[in-house]
Structure formats: C-alpha cells, structure tokens
Amino acid sequence: MGASPLPSSVERLIEALSRLPGVGPRTAERLAFHLLRTPIVDAKALAGAITTMRDTTRPCVECGHVADQERCWICRDEGRDAGLLCVVEEALDLVAIERTGAYRGRYHVLNGTLSPMAGIGPGQLRMRELFERVAAATAAGTPIREVIIATNPSPEGDVTLLYLQERLGDSVAAVTSMARGLPFGADLQYADAVTILRSLEERRGVE
Amino acid sequence: MGVTTSTSSCRCAPPPERTATPGPPAVIHQIQLHNIRSWTHGTVALGSGPQLLWGANGAGKTTLLEACIIAATGRSHRASALREVVARGADAARLTVTVGDEEVADPLAQSTLAVEIPAHGRTQTLLNGTPRRPAALMERIKVAVFVPEETGLVVGAPAVRRALIDRVATQWHPGYEQSLTRYERALKQRNRLLKDALEADGATRRTLALEMRPWTEMLVATGAEIVEGRLALLMALDAPLAEAHREVAPSEGTIAMRYTSRENYDPSAPREKIATMLTQAFADTAETEGYQGHTLVGPHRDDATFFVGGNNLAATASRGQQRSLLLALLFAEIALLTDRAGRPPILLLDDAFSELDPSRRDRLVERLKHLPQTLITATSPDDLAPNLVAAATAIEIINTDEGSEAKR
Numbered sequence: 001m002g003a004s005p006l007p008s009s010v011e012r013l014i015e016a017l018s019r020l021p022g023v024g025p026r027t028a029e030r031l032a033f034h035l036l037r038t039p040i041v042d043a044k045a046l047a048g049a050i051t052t053m054r055d056t057t058r059p060c061v062e063c064g065h066v067a068d069q070e071r072c073w074i075c076r077d078e079g080r081d082a083g084l085l086c087v088v089e090e091a092l093d094l095v096a097i098e099r100t101g102a103y104r105g106r107y108h109v110l111n112g113t114l115s116p117m118a119g120i121g122p123g124q125l126r127m128r129e130l131f132e133r134v135a136a137a138t139a140a141g142t143p144i145r146e147v148i149i150a151t152n153p154s155p156e157g158d159v160t161l162l163y164l165q166e167r168l169g170d171s172v173a174a175v176t177s178m179a180r181g182l183p184f185g186a187d188l189q190y191a192d193a194v195t196i197l198r199s200l201e202e203r204r205g206v207e
Numbered sequence: 208m209g210v211t212t213s214t215s216s217c218r219c220a221p222p223p224e225r226t227a228t229p230g231p232p233a234v235i236h237q238i239q240l241h242n243i244r245s246w247t248h249g250t251v252a253l254g255s256g257p258q259l260l261w262g263a264n265g266a267g268k269t270t271l272l273e274a275c276i277i278a279a280t281g282r283s284h285r286a287s288a289l290r291e292v293v294a295r296g297a298d299a300a301r302l303t304v305t306v307g308d309e310e311v312a313d314p315l316a317q318s319t320l321a322v323e324i325p326a327h328g329r330t331q332t333l334l335n336g337t338p339r340r341p342a343a344l345m346e347r348i349k350v351a352v353f354v355p356e357e358t359g360l361v362v363g364a365p366a367v368r369r370a371l372i373d374r375v376a377t378q379w380h381p382g383y384e385q386s387l388t389r390y391e392r393a394l395k396q397r398n399r400l401l402k403d404a405l406e407a408d409g410a411t412r413r414t415l416a417l418e419m420r421p422w423t424e425m426l427v428a429t430g431a432e433i434v435e436g437r438l439a440l441l442m443a444l445d446a447p448l449a450e451a452h453r454e455v456a457p458s459e460g461t462i463a464m465r466y467t468s469r470e471n472y473d474p475s476a477p478r479e480k481i482a483t484m485l486t487q488a489f490a491d492t493a494e495t496e497g498y499q500g501h502t503l504v505g506p507h508r509d510d511a512t513f514f515v516g517g518n519n520l521a522a523t524a525s526r527g528q529q530r531s532l533l534l535a536l537l538f539a540e541i542a543l544l545t546d547r548a549g550r551p552p553i554l555l556l557d558d559a560f561s562e563l564d565p566s567r568r569d570r571l572v573e574r575l576k577h578l579p580q581t582l583i584t585a586t587s588p589d590d591l592a593p594n595l596v597a598a599a600t601a602i603e604i605i606n607t608d609e610g611s612e613a614k615r
Contacts, residue, residue, distance in 0.1 A: 026298050161421075162420075192340060194381050195342075
C-alpha cells in the first residue's frame with residue numbers, strides 16, 4: 001500500500017462518511033471535498049449538530065422513541081389512549097404515523113425486525129420491553145385493548161408480525177396489522193398488476 | 208390477518224390466458240449500460256427484425272442480452288445476485304432499456320425501463336424516470352430466451368430447469384416474481400436460523416425453535432404461491448409445447464413436461480392444498496433438517512421432468528432429441544408470452560446457432576422472420592446462415608480500454 005495522497009484527517013472523514021448507509025467510497029470522497037470547501041461556519045455547524053444531537057437525546061424508557069427526557073413527549077401526554085399500542089420498526093415509522101394526526105394511542109419502537117442473517121433475534125429487539133409493558137398494564141388493571149403491529153411488508157417485517165402475533169395473542173384482546181392493497185387516492189388503472197392482484201386477494205366485505 | 212395470502216378467500220389463480228395489461232411494446236429501441244461488467248458506459252441503438260450483435264469473446268455481447276433479461280424478469284440468468292453485474296470498483300450499475308412500438312419513433316409510445324443496482328444496498332427500478340416496483344417494468348417487456356446456460360436443460364442440474372420455469376412464470380403471471388423474491392429471502396433467513404440452532408445449546412435451541420415458526424409459515428405461504436404458479440404454467444405450456452415439438456421433431460413422439468417434487472402435487476392442486484402439503488412436509492423433515500442445518504423441503508428443491516413418447520428424456524435423450532426439446536420449448540415460450548393483441552415477445556438468442564444443427568437452425572431462422580425483433584449474439588457474422596445475415600442489422604461490439612462499445 002503506498003502512502004495516501006491526502007492528509008490523514010481527510011482520509012479519516014472519508015472513511016467515516018463511507019460507513020453511512022447508502023454512501024459508497026466515491027460519494028464519501030465527494031462529500032468530504034464539499035465539506036473542505038464549504039464555509040467553515042457551516043462545517044462546524046454540521047459537526048456541532050451531530051454532537052449536540054447525540055449529547056441531548058436518548059431512547060424513551062417506555063416506548064423507545066427518540067426522547068430528550070427519560071420519557072418521550074408521547075408517553076408523557078396524558079391525553080393519549082393508553083389502551084392502544086402501535087408497534088413500529090423504527091422511530092421514523094412513528095414519525096410517519098404521527099404526521100397523519102389521526103392516531104391517538106401510544107407506540108412501541110422495536111428498533112428493527114427479526115433477521116437471523118443480520119444476527120437479530122427477539123433478544124436484539126425491544127420485544128421483552130413490549131411483553132413487560134403489556135403485562136404491567138394488565139397487572140395495573142388498565143390492560144391494553146389492542147396492539148397494532150405496523151411493521152413493513154418485507155419478509156422480515158411480516159415474520160416479525162407473525163412472531164409478535166403468536167406471542168401476544170393470549171395477553172391482548174386484539175392484535176391487528178395494517179391494511180395492504182391499493183394506494184389511497186390512486187386510480188385503479190394506474191396500479192401495477194401485482195398490487196391489483198394482491199388487493200383482489202385481500203378484498204373485504206362492504207358494510 | 209393480512210400478511211400472507213395462503214389463507215385468503217379469493218383464489219386468484221394465474222391468468223388462464225395472458226396478463227390483462229395492454230401488452231408489451233413490440234421492440235427495444237435502445238439499451239444503455241453504465242458500469243455493468245465490461246461496459247463502462249455505452250449505448251446501443253436497435254432496429255426491428257434480427258439484430259446481430261457480433262464481436263470477440265468477452266466484448267460484452269451477452270451483457271446486452273443480460274440487461275434485457277434483468278429488465279424483463281428482475282433477475283440475471285448468469286448471476287445469483289444482481290450486484291455481481293456491477294463493474295469492479297464502481298459504486299453502482301445502471302441499465303436502461305427503451306421499448307416502444309415497432310415502426311414509429313413517437314416518444315410517447317416509448318417507455319424507459321431502468322434498473323439501478325448498487326454494489327451495496329437495494330436495487331431500484333424506474334419506469335420513465337419514476338421509481339416503481341419491478342412488476343411495473345415487467346408489464347412493458349417480455350423476452351423469450353435461448354442461452355448456453357440452459358443447453359443442459361434435460362440432463363443438467365435441477366437448478367437449470369427451475370431457472371427456466373421461474374423466468375417464464377415471472378413474465379407470465381404478475382405476482383410470481385414477488386412470491387419468488389419473498390420466498391428466497393425467507394429461505395436464506397431460515398437456513399441461517401437452522402445453522403445457528405445447530406451450534407447452540409439446548410436452551411437457546413428452544414428459543415430459536417420459537418423464532419423458526421414464523422419463517423416456516425412464510426415459506427409455506429410464499430412456497431404455495433410459487434408451486435401454484437409453476438403448476439399452472441406447466442399446464443398452460445402443455446399444448447404449445449406439444450405442438451411446437453411435433454413441428455420440430457415429427458418422428459420423436461409426444462412430449463410432456465411434468466412437475467416433480469417430494470410432495471407429488473396434483474397438477475391442478477389449489478393453493479390451500481399445496482400449503483397443507485408443504486406444512487406437512489416441514490413437520491416431517493423438522494428433525495432431519497435440525498441435524499443438517501438447512502431447509503430440506505419447498506419449491507427450491509422441486510424439479511421438472513421431460514417425457515417423449517412416455518420415456519423419461521433424462522435417461523434416454525440423444526443430443527438430437529435434446530436440441531429438439533430446446534427449440535420446441537423456445538417456440539412454446541414465444542407462444543405463451545404472446546399477448547392478447549397478438550404481439551410476440553422479443554427473442555434473445557445467445558450463441559444459439561452454434562448449439563443447433565443445420566436443420567434446426569433453419570427452423571429457427573424461419574421462425575424469427577415472423578417476430579418483430581430478435582437479438583442474436585455471435586463471434587462473427589460468418590457463423591450464421593447467409594440468409595439470416597442478409598436480413599439482419601449487424602452491430603459490432605468491441606472491447607476497448609474504455610470498456611465495451613458498439614459500432615454499426
């Protein structure tokens with residue numbers, strides 16, 4: 001290996017950037033050079049934003065959402081329906097559901113899905129916390145009525161759903177999953193054949 | 208419960224005829240390759256009729272056909288994972304296939320199918336520049352394929368026969384590719400779990416068994432979709448295959464292609480029945496797979512057998528009989544993938560003529576005269592029949608220091 005043509009500080013940044021998801025070595029180089037030429041205040045602001053974010057946030061002890069206190073703002077909100085729990089893979093999925101403004105229950109963030117190839121089993125996800133939460137609510141006389149499992153429709157998301165469904169089945173009155181099919185507001189004629197096929201298979205009775 | 212479709216009330220069997228989409232446009236106008244195998248960047252413009260892609264070995268001819276197969280099926284016939292096609296040192300490969308009506312150069316009658324394959328990460332498919340699911344691209348292009356990898360179809364490994372069935376089924380039945388992708392993913396995950404269990408102690412093994420159950424359920428659900436699709440495909444291929452074979456080899460006796468599996472499915476078994484049989488098969492093999500550390504049943508182990516005049520071809524086939532079968536299958540594939548409007552698929556022939564003897568070569572040349580477009584690879588135009596070369600557009604593919612390029 002010959003010596004790098006770049007100072008080691010630049011190499012280090014390129015290496016750090018290339019470890020980010022979706023960033024390859026070429027993109028990392030471009031980003032590093034962009035930061036090299038950008039006004040120093042902007043570069044320092046970026047570095048500061050990363051540090052501040054990490055220093056001031058932690059996972060909510062209850063639901064696992066990103067919080068700036070021990071419990072996140074949703075878990076502290078007394079107006080939320082404590083009998084309704086929505087299980088999501090990532091905090092970003094929670095953000096997407098919150099954006100609707102329609103959901104008034106609480107959440108549980110798993111931090112991923114079951115994936116043996118990635119070495120992720122139930123123990124690597126926040127599943128024990130989920131079962132404990134459900135049991136604690138029942139013990140306190142305020143049982144959770146419904147758990148909505150909102151994992152993604154990937155094989156891993158679906159398997160996580162099946163697993164949770166089996167584990168939660170006896171302790172919760174209702175375990176539900178998100179509906180799948182035609183995108184809302186889209187015309188049938190623009191949907192691809194697979195979507196229409198699956199929607200037909202999962203059709204339901206009209207009240 | 209909305210996860211799988213095995214328990215659904217509607218049995219949406221694969222279409223009895225063809226997909227109900229408006230039909231694939233007739234020809235490929237252009238193939239653009241970026242960082243794929245030997246291609247750094249290149250554009251090949253194509254016309255209708257036979258398109259002869261010729262050049263030295265390693266020039267990148269087959270890669271052009273491979274790009275069409277990826278656009279049409281989401282898979283490559285010579286890479287087990289798509290990222291294998293990414294040129295060494297590149298972040299990502301990109302292929303763009305422009306398809307459209309045969310005569311007109313109307314841009315509105317054209318569709319651009321793009322597949323972006325990163326060296327790491329998720330492949331993205333785009334239709335006219337907009338991200339869409341792979342199925343949306345597949346509706347726009349159908350290909351019938353003859354590749355050297357499949358010449359050992361009759362006597363070769365079961366994987367070769369499964370690959371052929373999967374390639375045709377993917378293009379024939381809209382939901383098939385998704386079922387297959389989900390199945391393969393779940394299979395890998397489950398095999399990893401079995402391997403982990405093999406090395407684990409008793410207590411851990413019990414928790415892993417609990418984790419195994421949903422993966423098994425997923426394999427049963429998606430596996431039943433695959434088997435149902437394959438059985439339906441073989442049934443639909445039956446008549447066109449027999450007809451094509453009679454034409455290619457009138458003296459050889461009637462051909463039949465049968466699905467073979469440990470479960471021995473009835474050819475018209477409904478999905479629920481297949482799922483029940485698969486569930487039983489998993490239960491039967493649970494103990495053995497526990498020692499072996501991988502999944503022992505499912506459509507990834509199934510096969511097909513060819514019979515001519517009632518005799519199993521794998522045991523008795525001569526070279527000639529094998530060639531007749533390959534050609535008949537190709538013609539049956541063309542018939543099956545021809546849409547309701549009567550538009551046939553694009554034919555891709557990779558080094559096909561060197562695999563065939565003169566009389567079968569003539570039949571193929573005769574057949575492709577009636578097709579809107581055929582892409583043919585050869586090392587030199589001299590390898591092909593003069594009447595074919597005369598009718599074809601010749602495009603030379605050369606490999607320079609800058610990578611492959613095309614010259615008309």
